[in-house]
Amino acid sequence: MLNLLSRPFRGGIHPESYKTLTNGSGIDRFFWPRNVFLSLQLRNGATLTPLVKAGDSVTRGQLIASGRNDMVAPLHAPVNGIVTGITPHFSSHPSKVKCDTIIIRANSDRRWGETHPQQNYLALSSEQIIERVREAGIVGLGGAGFPTVVKLQFARKGGAHTLVINGGECEPYLTCDDVAMQEYAPEIIAGVKLLMIASGTKKAIIGVEDNKPNALAQLTSAASEDDAIEVRAAPSIYPMGSERHLIKFLTGAEVPTGGHAGMVGVLVHNIATARAVYQATRFRRPLVSRVITVSGKGIGAPRNVEVPVGTPVNEVIEYCGGVKESTSRLLFGGPMMGQVISSPYIPIDKTVGGILALTDDEVKTREQTECIRCGQCVRACPMGLMPFQMAAYARLSDFSKTEELGVNHCLSCGACSYVCPASLPLVQYFQFAKGSINANRLKAQRSATARALNEERVQRLEREAAAKAAAKAAKAAARKARPARGKVKETEND
Amino acid sequence: MIDFEPKAGPFAHTSNTSSRIMYTVVLTLLPAALMGIYQFGLASLQTILVCSVIAIVTEYLCLKLMGRAANACMDGSALLTGLLLAMSLPATVPMWLAGFGSAFAIIVGKQIYGGLGQNLFNPAMLARVMLLICFPVEMTNWAVPTPIDFSGNQVAVPQGWLQFDGVTAATPLSGLSHEPVSIVAQFLGLGGGSLGETSALLILLGGAVLLYRRIIHWAIPLSFVLGLCVPAAIASLIAPESFSSPLVQLFSGGAMLGAFYIATDLVTSPTSVRGQLIYGGACGALIWLIRSFGNYPEGVAFAVLIVNAASPLIDHYLRPSVFGSKSMARKS
Numbered sequence: 001m002l003n004l005l006s007r008p009f010r011g012g013i014h015p016e017s018y019k020t021l022t023n024g025s026g027i028d029r030f031f032w033p034r035n036v037f038l039s040l041q042l043r044n045g046a047t048l049t050p051l052v053k054a055g056d057s058v059t060r061g062q063l064i065a066s067g068r069n070d071m072v073a074p075l076h077a078p079v080n081g082i083v084t085g086i087t088p089h090f091s092s093h094p095s096k097v098k099c100d101t102i103i104i105r106a107n108s109d110r111r112w113g114e115t116h117p118q119q120n121y122l123a124l125s126s127e128q129i130i131e132r133v134r135e136a137g138i139v140g141l142g143g144a145g146f147p148t149v150v151k152l153q154f155a156r157k158g159g160a161h162t163l164v165i166n167g168g169e170c171e172p173y174l175t176c177d178d179v180a181m182q183e184y185a186p187e188i189i190a191g192v193k194l195l196m197i198a199s200g201t202k203k204a205i206i207g208v209e210d211n212k213p214n215a216l217a218q219l220t221s222a223a224s225e226d227d228a229i230e231v232r233a234a235p236s237i238y239p240m241g242s243e244r245h246l247i248k249f250l251t252g253a254e255v256p257t258g259g260h261a262g263m264v265g266v267l268v269h270n271i272a273t274a275r276a277v278y279q280a281t282r283f284r285r286p287l288v289s290r291v292i293t294v295s296g297k298g299i300g301a302p303r304n305v306e307v308p309v310g311t312p313v314n315e316v317i318e319y320c321g322g323v324k325e326s327t328s329r330l331l332f333g334g335p336m337m338g339q340v341i342s343s344p345y346i347p348i349d350k351t352v353g354g355i356l357a358l359t360d361d362e363v364k365t366r367e368q369t370e371c372i373r374c375g376q377c378v379r380a381c382p383m384g385l386m387p388f389q390m391a392a393y394a395r396l397s398d399f400s401k402t403e404e405l406g407v408n409h410c411l412s413c414g415a416c417s418y419v420c421p422a423s424l425p426l427v428q429y430f431q432f433a434k435g436s437i438n439a440n441r442l443k444a445q446r447s448a449t450a451r452a453l454n455e456e457r458v459q460r461l462e463r464e465a466a467a468k469a470a471a472k473a474a475k476a477a478a479r480k481a482r483p484a485r486g487k488v489k490e491t492e493n494d
Numbered sequence: 495m496i497d498f499e500p501k502a503g504p505f506a507h508t509s510n511t512s513s514r515i516m517y518t519v520v521l522t523l524l525p526a527a528l529m530g531i532y533q534f535g536l537a538s539l540q541t542i543l544v545c546s547v548i549a550i551v552t553e554y555l556c557l558k559l560m561g562r563a564a565n566a567c568m569d570g571s572a573l574l575t576g577l578l579l580a581m582s583l584p585a586t587v588p589m590w591l592a593g594f595g596s597a598f599a600i601i602v603g604k605q606i607y608g609g610l611g612q613n614l615f616n617p618a619m620l621a622r623v624m625l626l627i628c629f630p631v632e633m634t635n636w637a638v639p640t641p642i643d644f645s646g647n648q649v650a651v652p653q654g655w656l657q658f659d660g661v662t663a664a665t666p667l668s669g670l671s672h673e674p675v676s677i678v679a680q681f682l683g684l685g686g687g688s689l690g691e692t693s694a695l696l697i698l699l700g701g702a703v704l705l706y707r708r709i710i711h712w713a714i715p716l717s718f719v720l721g722l723c724v725p726a727a728i729a730s731l732i733a734p735e736s737f738s739s740p741l742v743q744l745f746s747g748g749a750m751l752g753a754f755y756i757a758t759d760l761v762t763s764p765t766s767v768r769g770q771l772i773y774g775g776a777c778g779a780l781i782w783l784i785r786s787f788g789n790y791p792e793g794v795a796f797a798v799l800i801v802n803a804a805s806p807l808i809d810h811y812l813r814p815s816v817f818g819s820k821s822m823a824r825k826s
Contacts, residue, residue: 009817010814010817015506095500172506244818245817254817255818256818256819257817258818259818323496328495328496328497329496329497329505331503331505335504336504336505337503337504338503339500340497340498340499340500340501342498342499357496362505362506363505363507364506364508365507369511369512369513369566370512370609370610370611370612371611372515372610372761373760373762373765374512374515374709374760375711375763375764375765375766376510378765378766378814379711379767382817384816386765386766386813386814388765409816412502414504417503417507418504418506418508420507421508421510421511421514422611425502427504428501428502
């Protein structure tokens, strides 16, 4: 009960963390891929235009594809090498849909193609920093992959006052942010300062779960000179790294249901994003690599490794000792919200924070039994929903009832599924319901648009007919005014 | 073998299962059941065995008939129903009656609704009420405790302990007993009553284990006890001669068993904390009302059935509030 009272938010769970597999050994910077695969289509379907063609040689950091607008971050060559082709290849989407992909064969040269003279980067203006972030193609590295430049501009316009830096990393296994905080604390703090200048926020709070004492110590000492930056330990409860829940713990403000962080004047960025912003601003280095955790009991030698974007999964796994025979699942990201790797040839994109090879022992797949309404899911849900009821309605395809129960507020954090003693695939039900609700909404929108267009067409035809009739009447009137000529014409026509 | 088939997460899970929950509850009930056997003799052991076995056999037959996986009869839920029913019966009920009640609990109380997790009413209490209404004489034949005497050098087994029909007497609740049993005796379970309901202490210990293991939530037991004790305290302060004190209410009859094991039945109770508070409070208050003003001396079973019926409504109207708003989820 005491435990309950001291909780930073309602709900949440304490899954086994497995972080000790990788959190003590630092970052491995020696990996280099043979080939990289850079998909020209983002997960939301937006496409990029390639600026290179097969046979071109590219240098590390060279711009190779650009997007239509700020919502589509540009791509840079993560390695020095030769473009071997632009052909369809698996993207990181689990559906195994193939889309156009720039394939680069890497050579062993790891130098940056172009270096820029350095200057006092803290003296740059907000616009200059935002421009460099845009050029560098930085997206949120926490997993959502939202373009950082859009977030910064939005925060500036919305008058955000607090910058929250998310060092929660509440997913089990993942320690890439943890080790980055331990090794790059000064760079992260510099990135935070730049983000504050760019967004116009007056203060920054870095929230780190208290199961990362070394990271907390490093950040605290790196941030000690700046009064505007506060480093705070957050209790280790999954999902502490959820934006809403971290904001609530650090600032006390609750993001309104269905709203976003900007509504409470907060801008949230991930630790790794802050470092990328520093690299982009000071050295004008684009985002071409990231630190990922390769872990799980199925991995030969678990570690954190810096990986160029576009490296296929199999190369990374091979580097980390391969997978054991007992492996039952390969995942991108953590075990709670991670996504199934549906083929080992899928490349890593900017949003992937980890590759896990989990054995059956860890996944604990069990046959699903009947819901006994034990209410564990209700008490675990960090959003205040009733998962077992939503799942019951989703199972019946009663989506309006599922929506009424709030399925659209579901974070898909998986806390309910984790605790469910009946092993119900609750998140699967919710994804299904959300997908169907979305599809229905799209359908309704389309038919509304079609109806409106049709109505307009009918009106237009009526208008045209009326205009024609009016013209005819006017002509007739004109004929009447000059009857002789009109008669002649009529007879001619006959 | 690596499974590449996409699926929604999470890919981690507690080691907790429904079956484990059921067997934990059964285990925590055993001390109180053993106390019953110690007090009332072999007759009670027989009742417990008959109820449990018949429940599992009936469950097996129902699952077979419905073409479901019949090994689910060993998931512990049928055993728990049988055990709870046995514990709420007088120790000396005829065996055919115990068996009939147990089969009724599984068929009418559970499987007719669609099996595990679907039933509206607590099956054990449904069966108990049915038996009470149909066989009032057998069901109110309270045995006098005739425990084995472990004092002295020899273990003395009284005559009544070995008899299957026991010796009967009234409980404090029926208002017929002339010698009031002390509250301490009631708390320890030395008074008369149903087979497994006598020892408040052992039930409390079992309940504490369930709370610690987070199988039940504190909301229902707490509000249940308050719902029973607060009106009892007020009434006994106003008219002590016609109303019994809150502690007597709490430690007699099935109140303790109800608070920790019956009202907290996972399937038939609401799931939100707010809902559970109302549910437990209403259950406790109803017990007091039935005991004080009703025709029956004991009201736990009736009260539980009444609040069971309200539990879907409570779940519908008292959902938790959604994060970021003061109200529960609504269609936007």
